[in-house]
Amino acid sequence: MLATIRKPNKHKLHDWLMSYLFLLPALTFFLIFVVYPMLRGIYMSFFDYSITSFEFIGWENYVTLYHDETFHKSLINTIVLVAVAVPIVIGFSIFVAMAIYKKSEFIRSFCRGIFYLPAVTSVVSVTVVWGWIYHPNFGLLNYITNFFGMEPISWLGDPKTALMAITVILITTSVGQPIILYVASLGNIPASYIEAAQIDRASPGQIFRKIIWPLLMPTSLYVIVITTINSFQCFALIQLLTSGGPIHSTSTVMYGVYQQAFLLGNFGIASAMGVILAIIIGIISIIQFKYLGNDVEY
Amino acid sequence: MQGSKRRFILFIAIAFVVSMFLAACSEDAGEKEKDDSTKVPASSDAKSVEITWWNFPNFQALDGEVGKYEEGIIAAFQEKNPDIKVNLEMLTFEGGPEKLNVAIATNTAPDVIYDAPGRIIDWGKKDLLAPLNDMMPEEVMSDISPALLKLSMVGEEVFMYPFNTGPFMMAVNKTLFEEIGELDLLPLDRPDRTWTVEEYEKALNAVKEKAPDIIPSGFYAKSVAGDQGTRGYITNLGGSRFLNEDYSEVAINSAAGVKGLEWVVQASRDGLVAPGAASLEAGDHNDLFLQGKMAFAINYSAVLKSLFAPNKTEDFEDVLLPYPTPDGSDPKLEPFLGGLAVFNNEDDKKVEASKKLIDFIVNDPEWGEKNLIQTGGLSARNSVTGIYEGSEYDYSELARKFITDPPTTADGYAEIRTFWFPALQEAILETKTPKEALDEFAEKANATIEKAKSAK
Numbered sequence: 001m002l003a004t005i006r007k008p009n010k011h012k013l014h015d016w017l018m019s020y021l022f023l024l025p026a027l028t029f030f031l032i033f034v035v036y037p038m039l040r041g042i043y044m045s046f047f048d049y050s051i052t053s054f055e056f057i058g059w060e061n062y063v064t065l066y067h068d069e070t071f072h073k074s075l076i077n078t079i080v081l082v083a084v085a086v087p088i089v090i091g092f093s094i095f096v097a098m099a100i101y102k103k104s105e106f107i108r109s110f111c112r113g114i115f116y117l118p119a120v121t122s123v124v125s126v127t128v129v130w131g132w133i134y135h136p137n138f139g140l141l142n143y144i145t146n147f148f149g150m151e152p153i154s155w156l157g158d159p160k161t162a163l164m165a166i167t168v169i170l171i172t173t174s175v176g177q178p179i180i181l182y183v184a185s186l187g188n189i190p191a192s193y194i195e196a197a198q199i200d201r202a203s204p205g206q207i208f209r210k211i212i213w214p215l216l217m218p219t220s221l222y223v224i225v226i227t228t229i230n231s232f233q234c235f236a237l238i239q240l241l242t243s244g245g246p247i248h249s250t251s252t253v254m255y256g257v258y259q260q261a262f263l264l265g266n267f268g269i270a271s272a273m274g275v276i277l278a279i280i281i282g283i284i285s286i287i288q289f290k291y292l293g294n295d296v297e298y
Numbered sequence: 299m300q301g302s303k304r305r306f307i308l309f310i311a312i313a314f315v316v317s318m319f320l321a322a323c324s325e326d327a328g329e330k331e332k333d334d335s336t337k338v339p340a341s342s343d344a345k346s347v348e349i350t351w352w353n354f355p356n357f358q359a360l361d362g363e364v365g366k367y368e369e370g371i372i373a374a375f376q377e378k379n380p381d382i383k384v385n386l387e388m389l390t391f392e393g394g395p396e397k398l399n400v401a402i403a404t405n406t407a408p409d410v411i412y413d414a415p416g417r418i419i420d421w422g423k424k425d426l427l428a429p430l431n432d433m434m435p436e437e438v439m440s441d442i443s444p445a446l447l448k449l450s451m452v453g454e455e456v457f458m459y460p461f462n463t464g465p466f467m468m469a470v471n472k473t474l475f476e477e478i479g480e481l482d483l484l485p486l487d488r489p490d491r492t493w494t495v496e497e498y499e500k501a502l503n504a505v506k507e508k509a510p511d512i513i514p515s516g517f518y519a520k521s522v523a524g525d526q527g528t529r530g531y532i533t534n535l536g537g538s539r540f541l542n543e544d545y546s547e548v549a550i551n552s553a554a555g556v557k558g559l560e561w562v563v564q565a566s567r568d569g570l571v572a573p574g575a576a577s578l579e580a581g582d583h584n585d586l587f588l589q590g591k592m593a594f595a596i597n598y599s600a601v602l603k604s605l606f607a608p609n610k611t612e613d614f615e616d617v618l619l620p621y622p623t624p625d626g627s628d629p630k631l632e633p634f635l636g637g638l639a640v641f642n643n644e645d646d647k648k649v650e651a652s653k654k655l656i657d658f659i660v661n662d663p664e665w666g667e668k669n670l671i672q673t674g675g676l677s678a679r680n681s682v683t684g685i686y687e688g689s690e691y692d693y694s695e696l697a698r699k700f701i702t703d704p705p706t707t708a709d710g711y712a713e714i715r716t717f718w719f720p721a722l723q724e725a726i727l728e729t730k731t732p733k734e735a736l737d738e739f740a741e742k743a744n745a746t747i748e749k750a751k752s753a754k
Contacts, residue, residue: 051402052424136574137513137586157577159727243521246576246723262396263522264713267403
C-alpha cells in the first residue's frame with residue numbers, strides 16, 4: 001500500500017524538478033535583470049544615496065516626496081495623462097478596427113500599417129517631427145490655425161496646452177498595437193452570433209454592446225492594462241520635447257525619476273519615486289483585472 | 299494540486315529571499331570588485347599603467363570623426379610614455395553628465411576628465427578628485443587670472459587644470475544691419491563695443507520695423523542647457539549679480555535683477571523677442587540665429603562661433619557683442635572655461651600617469667598650442683595670446699577684461715540651476731511677476747545653498 005502511494009509522488013517530484021530545470025535559464029535572467037533591480041530599487045529608496053553617500057535614512061525619502069510640490073504636480077500630470085490617453089486609445093482603436101475589419105485585405109493592411117508606423121518609428125524621430133509641427137514660430141499647426149484667423153500658439157510652451165499636446169503624441173504612438181489586436185479579435189468573433197442577433201432585429205448598438213464588446217473583453221483587458229502602464233511610464237516624449245516644462249506642467253513621475261537620478265544624482269529619492277509609481281501602477285492593474293477580468297480566460 | 303501549489307509558493311519565496319540577500323550584499327561586492335581591480339595591474343606588471351580618459355567633444359572633430367583628434371594626442375603621448383596606456387571614451391554633451399553621475403556612484407569613474415568647472419568643482423568638494431597643486435608652480439598660478447583660478451580651486455587645492463577659455467557674450471547678424479542701413483546702431487566702432495540697453499532697444503526696433511520677417515532677438519527657458527546665456531543677459535540688462543560675492547545667497551532678486559527680467563518680459567510683449575521662449579532651448583535659439591531668422595543671439599562666444607560655423611544655413615557675418623548695460627558701463631561676462639581633472643581612484647600610479655597626460659595635453663611644446671587651437675578657445679594663461687587671426691578673436695581677447703566670477707562653483711549649484719528655468723518660464727508666461735518669480739527662485743536656491751553648505 002505504502003509503495004503504491006510513494007511511487008507517483010516520486011514521479012511527481014521528478015516532473016516538478018524537470019519543469020523547473022527547463023525554466024531555470026529564463027528564470028535566472030528574470031531574477032537577475034528584473035527581480036533583483038526591482039528589489040534593489042526598493043532597498044535603495046531607504047537610503048540617502050548620492051554620488052558620495054550611501055546612508056540608511058528610513059522613510060525620509062518618502063517623507064520628502066510627500067512634501068515636495070513638484071512631485072505632487074508630476075503625479076497629477078501623470079494621472080491626467082493616463083486618464084485622458086487610455087480611454088481615447090481604447091475608443092479610437094475599437095472605432096478604427098470596427099471600420100476596417102470587414103474591408104478588403106489591402107485596405108486592412110494599409111490602415112494597420114499607417115497606424116502602426118508611429119509605434120515602430122524611433123521615438124526620437126517622432127519627437128523631431130512633432131517638435132516642428134508644434135514649433136511656436138514656424139510650426140505646421142500654427143500655419144494651419146492661421147487660416148482660421150487664430151493667433152500663433154506656443155503649443156509646448158504654454159502650461160494650458162503643453163500636457164494636452166504631449167497627450168496627443170502619446171495617443172498617436174499608442175494606437176498601433178491595439179488596432180492590430182482588435183482587428184484580429186474581431187475576425188475571431190463567429191459571424192453566426194451577429195447574424196442571429198440581426199435576425200432577432202437587434203440594433204447595431206445592441207450587437208456591439210451585447211455581443212462584440214463582451215467577446216472583445218480578453219483583448220480589451222490586455223490593451224487597457226498595457227496602455228495604462230505605458231502611459232504611466234511616458235518619459236522620452238517629455239524629455240525630448242518639453243523637459244517637464246513649462247513650469248512643471250508636463251513633468252511626470254518618470255521624468256522626475258530621471259531628473260533626480262541622472263541629473264541631480266539623488267538615486268535614493270529617484271528610487272522612492274519609482275517605488276511609488278510601481279505601487280500605483282500595481283493597484284490600478286489589480287483594479288482593472290478585478291472589474292474587467294471576471295469572465296476572461298486566456 | 300495543493301502540493302504543487304505549495305512547492306511553487308515555496309520556490310518563489312526562496313527566490314525572493316535569495317534576491318533580497320543579493321540586493322543587501324551587493325554593496326560589499328562592489329567594494330570588493332573595486333579593490334580587486336586596483337590590485338590586478340600592479341601585480342601583473344609593476345611598470346605599466348592603464349588609465350581611462352573620458353572626453354566631451356571639446357576638440358573640433360578631425361575629418362568629421364568624433365574622437366579621431368583625441369586618438370592622435372594619445373598616440374603621441376604613448377610614444378613619449380610607453381609605460382602608460384590610455385583608453386579613450388568620448389562622451390556627448392547630452393548624455394555625458396548622466397553617464398558620469400552613474401559611473402561615480404558605482405565606483406567606475408574614469409581617471410582623466412576634460413570638462414567645465416560646474417561639475418569638476420562639485421566633485422572636488424566631494425573629495426572625488428586628486429589635487430593638482432604639484433602641477434601648478436607659482437609662475438603658472440600667477441599667469442592665470444584670479445577669476446579663472448577661483449573656478450579651478452576649492453580652498454587652497456587646485457582640482458582643475460584650466461586650459462581654454464573665452465567670455466560668453468551675445469552676437470549680431472551684421473550683414474542684416476548693413477542691408478537695412480542701420481549699422482550705425484551697433485557699437486562696432488567702439489574698441490570695447492560696450493553699449494546701453496537703450497541703444498540695444500533702438501537696434502531691436504530697427505529690425506522690427508525694417509525687416510519684419512526677421513525676429514529681433516531670442517530668449518530661451520526650456521531647460522538648464524545654456525543657462526549661462528540667460529544669466530549673463532539678465533544680470534547685465536539690469537546691472538545685478540546672480541549670486542552675492544561669497545556665493546552664500548542669491549542676488550538676482552534685487553531691484554536691478556528684477557529690472558533686467560522685467561525688460562525681457564516687456565520686450566516679449568513688444569514683439570522684440572522670439573515667441574514661445576518658454577519652450578525654446580538654447581539649441582533652438584541658436585538655430586534661429588544660424589538660419590538667419592533672428593538678428594541677435596544671446597549665447598555666443600569665439601569658441602561657439604567656430605563650433606557653429608558648419609551649421610550656418612545662411613551666409614552672413616556674425617559679430618560678437620557684449621551684453622548691454624543700463625548706463626553703458628563695462629559688462630560682466632561669465633567665462634567659458636575648459637580644464638582637466640583627475641579622479642582619485644585610490645591608485646597613486648594612475649593619478650601620476652593621469653597628471654602626465656594632462657601636462658602633455660596642455661603644455662607639450664608641440665601639442666599644447668595645437669590642442670588649444672583645436673578647441674577654438676583662448677588660452678587660460680594670460681601670457682599666451684595672438685594664436686589666432688581675425689577681428690573676432692582679437693575682440694574676444696580684449697573682452698577678457700570683462701570676465702567675472704560665474705556662480706557655477708557655488709555649493710549646490712547643480713540643484714540651483716534646476717530652479718532657474720522654471721522661474722524664467724513663470725515670468726515669460728506672466729503667471730508670476732518677475733519680482734515674484736525671482737523671489738521664489740531665491741527662496742529655493744538659498745535653501746539649497748544652506749543645505750549644501752551644512753552637508754559639507
